[in-house]
Amino acid sequence: MNMATTLAVYASVCKHTARPFVFPGSHVQWDSLTDMTDVRQLARQQLWAATTPAAANQAFNVTNGDVFAGNGCGRRSPIILALE
DSSP: OOHHHHHHHHHHHHHHTTOOOOOSSOHHHHTSOEEEOOHHHHHHHHHHHHHOGGGTTOOOOOOOSEEEOTTGGGSOOHHHHHHO
């Protein structure tokens, strides 16, 4: 469920096979900001939640504030740059 990793793998496959990268989501998603979380931070949180009695049976939403937009928010998208 990590969109950044999924898109990176898809972009790499497209580049390797000389196929065009076509964003697999909707236009709304392409033009919107999506939050991302560093996998190391997420792993630390999951370890904490699994080993802290006070965290039992609780739901957590972990994010470090990184955002991504497929369209690059007016700039060249990192995904598009990776394909060039």
